[in-house]
Amino acid sequence: DAGITQSPRHKVTETGTPVTLRCHQTENHRYMYWYRQDPGHGLRLIHYSYGVKDTDKGEVSDGYSVSRSKTEDFLLTLESATSSQTSVYFCAISEGQGNEKLFFGSGTQLSVL
Amino acid sequence: QQQVKQSPQSLIVQKGGISIINCAYENTAFDYFPWYQQFPGKGPALLIAIRPDVSEKKEGRFTISFNKSAKQFSLHIMDSQPGDSATYFCAASNYGQNFVFGPGTRLSVLP
Numbered sequence: 727d728a729g730i731t732q733s734p735r736h737k738v739t740e741t742g743t744p745v746t747l748r749c750h751q752t753e754n755h756r757y758m759y760w761y762r763q764d765p766g767h768g769l770r771l772i773h774y775s776y777g778v779k780d781t782d783k784g785e786v787s788d789g790y791s792v793s794r795s796k797t798e799d800f801l802l803t804l805e806s807a808t809s810s811q812t813s814v815y816f817c818a819i820s821e822g823q824g825n826e827k828l829f830f831g832s833g834t835q836l837s838v839l
Numbered sequence: 840q841q842q843v844k845q846s847p848q849s850l851i852v853q854k855g856g857i858s859i860i861n862c863a864y865e866n867t868a869f870d871y872f873p874w875y876q877q878f879p880g881k882g883p884a885l886l887i888a889i890r891p892d893v894s895e896k897k898e899g900r901f902t903i904s905f906n907k908s909a910k911q912f913s914l915h916i917m918d919s920q921p922g923d924s925a926t927y928f929c930a931a932s933n934y935g936q937n938f939v940f941g942p943g944t945r946l947s948v949l950p
Contacts, residue, residue, distance in 0.1 A: 730882075757936070759938070761940075766848075766942055767942055768845070768928055768940040768941055768942040768943050769883070769928065769930075769940040770940075771937070771938070771939075774936075776936075816882050816883070818882075818938075822936065826871045826873070826888070826932055826934075827873075827885055827888075828873070828885065828930075828932075828938055829885070830875075830882030830883050830884070831882050832880075832881060832882050833880075833881075833882050
């Protein structure tokens, strides 16, 4: 999966607990994205980053925060998980700036009980 | 205006047949239109992509047809095979940023 590692691959947690998902890339791509995938909705953008410490909100950012302290790592945090955040989360990377190819990780299945 | 619509939701095709999936967009600023293929338990993978300056792009059995005036584009899979059974997503982006995805089409190719 194009040098993208997501961890954990599966997680079960309880409502109200904080959760952090990690995305690590070895491609040195500038852009990194977090998407969630739900049946009937396709892939929806949560947050993205266009450089170290440069992030912006996506379509469904409420309840999520992100951080990027190094080029290779992009963290997604659910401050207080809710059942509506049960989903499959995908990290993606792209070089950007005219090179639009978007590469995805293998995903994290998150269940909030 | 950012939405990308995709149809059908699911598609069943016999082996050797043609699979056709359609997408429509609103935002005329989009300048890149990829299709992604996703197998169960895997992340989406880029299959083929087109820019609005051409009306068709073909790679092997996969063809994108693009109609700029109608703001529509479609994926054609010729000689469909059971191994093509997957979920397909169309997408659109503006200069490689802000990718917007369709809801997906689950394709089943019967042997």
